[in-house]
Amino acid sequence: MAHRLLILGGGAGGLELASQFAGHGDIEVTLVDREATHVWKPRLHELAAGTVSTSLSEISFYRLGHLRQFRFEQGSVEALDPERRTVRLAALRDRAAGIEVPPREIGYDGCVVALGGVTADFGVEGVTENAVRLDGKEDADAFRERFVLAMIGARESGRPADVVIVGSGATGTELAAHLRNSERAFFDQNARERETKLLDITILEAGDELMPGASDELRRGLAARLRELDVKVVTNVRVSAVDRDEVRAGGERWPATLTVWAGGLTGSPVLGRLGPFQIDKRGRIVVDETLAAEGVPHVWAMGDATSLTPRGSDKPLPPTAQVASQQADYLAEVLPLTLKGEPVEPFRYRDRGKLVSLARAGAVGSLPVGRKNKLEIDGVAAVAAYNALQRQHQWRVLGPWRGTVAIAADMVSPAKGPALKLHGD
Ligand SMILES: Cc1cc2nc3c(=O)[nH]c(=O)nc-3n(C[C@H](O)[C@H](O)[C@H](O)COP(=O)(O)OP(=O)(O)OC[C@H]3O[C@@H](n4cnc5c(N)ncnc54)[C@H](O)[C@@H]3O)c2cc1C
Incomplete structure (x- = not known):
């Protein structure tokens, strides 16, 4: 049986x-x-x-x-x-x-x-009520709806919307880059040429450096990309409360039209x-x-x-x-x-490296070479390595034939890119 x-x-x-x-x-x-x-x-x-x-x-x-x-x-x-x-x-x-x-x-x-x-709130006051945590599709949908309203509001008022992201790990930094990408969907062509800004993005990190745990080279590459994208990073900030329109850390305050909580x-x-x-x-x-x-x-x-x-x-x-x-x-x-009751070998994890994809600012990463060394990559190689994890997932889940078709559709589809999908389809 x-x-x-x-x-x-x-x-x-x-x-x-x-x-x-x-x-x-x-x-x-x-x-x-x-x-x-x-x-x-x-x-x-x-x-x-x-x-x-x-x-x-x-x-x-x-x-x-x-x-x-x-x-x-x-x-x-x-x-x-x-x-x-x-x-x-x-x-x-x-x-x-x-x-x-x-x-x-x-x-x-x-x-x-x-x-x-x-995502853990570590007992910080107001996180559940006033911040979005990206734990599931409904969170992503809820955030996108608020983001759209905030951007339309910013365009109409001429005052940029403030997005505060708490946590500088992969989720926080990648989200920041993708938000900057989406901003373009709200400009009309003339405004885009004038380089108007509708979004001020700040990442708050509790540690004393960006993306704790990453290699120095990866961190340097990441910091440079975030600067290019005009994303502000503030370290050594222990957030104590999240209110509806601001994030507090002791006596310091950051205005926040939208707050994303991307802690541990x-x-x-x-x-x-x-x-x-x-x-x-x-x-x-x-x-x-x-x-x-x-x-x-x-x-x-x-x-x-x-x-x-x-x-x-x-x-x-x-x-x-x-x-x-x-x-x-x-x-x-x-x-x-x-x-069947037969003995098995233990599980062995092989670290395939850390990669961060920053939308139009490309990807940066650090791949293990042998037991001790690391290869720092960026540009096309990093984007390809980043995409490989999802390609592998699609192949495993859909099988080789359907997986390949899905990947091809993914690469050429107009449903992917900087233009914001207001209704998610
Ligand atoms: C924004 C973001 C970016 C990330 N980027 C990367 C990356 O670049 N590389 C990387 O390696 N990892 C990344 N991660 C982490 C990665 O997504 C997770 O480690 C991975 O999804 C864990 O897989 P899992 O199968 O354990 O759990 P999940 O993928 O979270 O799946 C859990 C499943 O359980 C279901 N479920 C939960 N509770 C119940 C219940 N009570 N009853 C029935 N069903 C339930 C959920 O619906 C879900 O389908 C990222 C995570 C986020 C949020």
């Missing part, structure tokens, strides 16, 4: 894993996600800035299930019972239409938790109440070197939902699509063996 593999979460990692079992007769895959469509998270800032339309980056899980031979079950995961090997999905309700679906239970032989993470990541809030998991201080499930959840048999976890500190390292792997994707490959290889 086929093994029932249940994958919770169809994001960068979970969907790649589900897609890799197509045609694998011994394993029957069910994928659960609360959304009906998959959006690849590393592109959320482009959706937020309106530099890419949702038609290019959103795919129906139902359609994918048909193409890649997995069953898709839409619903919000609430609880996992390791004794009965079941997962409960919350009830669904549409009061206006009078439709109600009671909670559902799905059984499994093996279960992989890939429920991702959310914690595990999805559901992880803490899902089951008897060991949870680290960032709310993520602790796993061993085979990605098995500590103390919970027949359950594995991957991607942003996990805390895995590799042997010889003193910190857990970073929450990136690069890690999630490598873990998906690993689990696709070892789960068929594990489910």
Whole structure:
């Protein structure tokens, strides 16, 4: 009889894993996600800035299930019972239409938790009410709508809108560059030639340098690009509160028409109440070197939902699509063996480097060469390397033929570029 593999979460990692079992007769895959469509998270800032339309980056899980031979079950995961090997999905309700679906239970032989993470507010006052966090498509849509209003307001009043981005990691810096790109959609041709500015962008960083953790060369390249884009970066700022129209840090204040909170990541809030998991201080499930959840048999976890500190390292792997994707490959290889009770090799992460894409200002990056050295790249090579991660995702999820068509469409589509997509399609 086929093994029932249940994958919770169809994001960068979970969907790649589900897609890799197509045609694998011994394993029957069910994928659960609360959304009906998959959006690849590393592109959320482009959706937020309106530099890419949702038609290019959103795919129906139902359609994918048909193409890649997995069953898709839409619903919000609430609880996992390791004794009965079941997962409960919350009830669904549409009061206006009078439709109600009671909670559902799905059984499994093996279960992989890939429920991702959310941006932490670190308890700072006003973040939830007054800032946008880019955790999902609805956040990107909400931001884009406000951004459009702010830009129209700026054009009409002649006073630039203030965008404050808290956090100078990849999300914050890439978003800043894409917003600058979108600004052009609001100029008429004559104003564009006069170089009017509709947007003042400031990035506030708590650390004493831009993008903490990046190499010095990468940071220098990034700083130069942000200067070119007229994006101001202020370091050593510990934000204490976010109000409707300003961001405060002690006695200092920054006017903010729009605030984006792009601080660190914690595990999805559901992880803490899902089951008897060991949870680290960032709310993520602790796993061993085979990605098995500590103390919970027949359950594995991957991607942003996990805390895995590799042997010889003193910190857990970073929450990136690069890690999630490598873990998906690993689990696709070892789960068929594990489910048959065979021993497997541990997961080994290979750092493929750090790349930041800044819209029309190009990309900068730092790639590992051998064990110790790093190669700093920019220009065409960096843009190509940056795009490679998404190309790989599209191939894995859609298969070689459809993946190639999707990539080609992506490259030539008029739905991509500086013109803002007001309605996301
Ligand atoms: C703007 C931005 C830019 C980024 N750029 C890069 C980059 O350049 N390179 C890189 O490597 N990484 C990048 N990242 C990080 C990367 O997106 C994440 O590390 C990656 O998506 C993690 O994959 P995952 O599968 O663990 O989780 P996710 O991709 O977050 O997927 C989680 C899935 O679980 C679903 N889900 C959550 N809770 C529930 C629930 N209770 N019930 C049912 N379903 C649920 C969600 O709908 C989602 O589909 C970026 C992130 C952002 C926000």
